[in-house]
Amino acid sequence: MVRNIGVAPRLAEALGIVLGTEEIPLRLRAWDGSEAGPVDAPVIEFRSRRGLRRMLWSPNQLGLSRAYVAGDIDGGGNLFEGFSALSSVGKFAELKAFRPPTLGERMRLVRTAVLVGALGLPPAPPPEEMNVTRWGRKHSKERDAAAISHHYDVGNEFYALVLGRSMVYSCAVWEDETIGLDAAQETKLDLVCRKLGLRPGLRVLDVGCGWGSFALHAAQNYGVDVVGVTLSKEQADFARKRVCDAGLADRIEIRVQDYRDVHDGPFDAISSIGMAEHVGESQINDYASKLYSLLPPGGRLLNHAISWNAGEMPPDPDSFIPRYVFPDGEMLSLTVMIGALEASGLEVLDVEALRRHYALTLRAWVRNLEENWDEAVRLTSEGRARVWRLYMASSALGFERGLNGVNQVLVQRPGGEHSPLRRREWM
Known part of the structure; x- marks a missing residue:
């Protein structure tokens, strides 16, 4: 027997x-x-x-x-x-x-x-999965817009549960582990403003403006005028309401627009925070050249982007992140990113690595999601909430292990004002 x-x-x-x-x-x-x-x-x-x-x-x-x-x-x-x-x-x-x-x-x-009685036909993928092969040419404007919509147009209320009051969806900067997520995000926004040398009267482009947090911080605290562009209609609607509520509609313009279609430069400074990951290696040189063209001599660009730190690894379109989270997203190495910026004619002023900061940020987002789990499921679906929990938890460990990094690269178009001798301007 x-x-x-x-x-x-x-x-x-x-x-x-x-x-x-x-x-x-x-x-x-x-x-x-x-x-x-x-x-x-x-x-x-x-x-x-x-x-x-x-x-x-x-x-x-x-x-x-x-x-x-x-x-x-x-x-x-x-x-x-x-x-x-x-x-x-x-x-x-x-x-x-x-x-x-x-x-x-x-x-x-x-x-x-x-x-065990489990043999059978393949189960249908969960509805939250997106098959990126359904659209046209990779990184065409239409396909990029669809990819952005898949990730960001899942409900502003859902993102508010995860991101907290700051509504910032990128790595925070932590003075220490106890200051809290909102304070850490405000520290990051202010750090970007100082690195860009913002002051009253300057005109700023925020590429991938999200829910408008950087635009609001820069206009309120540094007296600049901001144009923010995003491909997410839900983000734009939310950001515009925040701008109106803050009484800054005459200082901040939020557009649903591809950065490749921005033609009303120059801008005195450009912020690109957590956006370059959507560009792709095949387009990164064109991205850098486009932003270069929108800056005047001496104008600065702050490029804040996740990097792949673990050596060469071929992209796997059948892995979890491309299917469920960031269709067509690509983590480039810091070497590739700086190479593209320099090849466009931009001069590197500063590079700051924030890897450990992103691990802390992701853990805070996971806590927010888990503490508001029932509401998150109600606002989206259990599958969508599971996608976000899985990707944020696994990403946090990736940053802790050093597989991923995140870097702020400050560059300027040569000419114009001299760059500072030391970092005191933004430290």
């Missing part, structure tokens, strides 16, 4: 094949109540056979992500613990795109699915 060992040990074997490791640093709990793995390890719960079926048809990061977004598996109360455990083993530790299973490994996955 064959002893029934339960589903969980078989799931552990299947998950090990997908992850590329024989040692699973997780406690697996299956839908039949069985468990397997170290008793004191973070718990992953497979709620249904469909979770294993997703792994069978997509034995990679995408299959696991789909299972989590759909609610087929759950990470328990603390995603950070589970990700931390996974980051040291198998394909997660190799920092490479997932190696497809061999034919023998695939047969073992099929056998496991048969044994």
